[in-house]
Amino acid sequence: MREEAGLSTLKYLGVEGGQWVPDPVMLYGDEMYIRLIETRDGKIKDYNTKCFCYYLKNGGVIDYTSVINVLEGFFGRDHIAYTYSSEMSRWDRSRSSVMPDIAEWLRYIRDTDLLVTNSFHGVAFAIIFNTDFIYIPIHDWNGRKDVRITSLLETLGINPDSVCASSVDRFKELLATKGKFDWDRINEMLCNFRSTGREYLRRCIHGRES
Numbered sequence: 001m002r003e004e005a006g007l008s009t010l011k012y013l014g015v016e017g018g019q020w021v022p023d024p025v026m027l028y029g030d031e032m033y034i035r036l037i038e039t040r041d042g043k044i045k046d047y048n049t050k051c052f053c054y055y056l057k058n059g060g061v062i063d064y065t066s067v068i069n070v071l072e073g074f075f076g077r078d079h080i081a082y083t084y085s086s087e088m089s090r091w092d093r094s095r096s097s098v099m100p101d102i103a104e105w106l107r108y109i110r111d112t113d114l115l116v117t118n119s120f121h122g123v124a125f126a127i128i129f130n131t132d133f134i135y136i137p138i139h140d141w142n143g144r145k146d147v148r149i150t151s152l153l154e155t156l157g158i159n160p161d162s163v164c165a166s167s168v169d170r171f172k173e174l175l176a177t178k179g180k181f182d183w184d185r186i187n188e189m190l191c192n193f194r195s196t197g198r199e200y201l202r203r204c205i206h207g208r209e210s
Contacts, residue, residue, distance in 0.1 A: 021197035040103040050079040052112040060118035060136035
């Protein structure tokens with residue numbers, strides 16, 4: 001299971017032996033993804049953004065336009081890149097929206113100073129690349145929603161309330177206090193979690209006794 005709550009569901013259904021493991025993208029360190037980025041070196045432009053905003057179409061508790069307005073007020077328009085969304089107004093789309101391919105998307109996350117996202121995998125890759133991030137929940141934030149996110153953050157010793165913005169005011173507060181991630185400690189805990197997932201995968205492929 002990719003989240004701790006899934007174990008309770010299995011137990012309720014009478015299924016024993018479930019295990020909580022990392023999302024597959026986190027079974028690898030950043031080296032594999034950096035190699036993917038490097039296959040495009042010389043073919044994609046350099047990035048000089050202080051903030052990359054990756055927002056899924058199904059939205060968050062803060063609407064995309066409000067997110068953009070807050071970020072531009074904080075960083076300035078020239079230092080931000082946003083993924084294109086049909087939910088953006090025509091004026092918003094004409095500003096700094098981008099439609100990156102996979103390698104470009106990874107490079108944006110790796111090279112930016114801050115990622116703002118409502119995506120689980122956006123958060124996952126920010127952690128892989130040690131990029132500071134702010135997460136905007138898709139559902140009302142009460143500490144137990146978005147269980148994939150809360151499970152991951154708590155496993156890595158990150159207090160969800162310290163990175164999740166459920167209102168514009170809280171979003172502004174987190175922007176003002178960004179840069180407080182203890183990446184050495186987070187990386188150590190991620191390494192242990194990754195090892196658990198790899199061992200589980202090995203047993204599934206080769207059998208428990210191999």
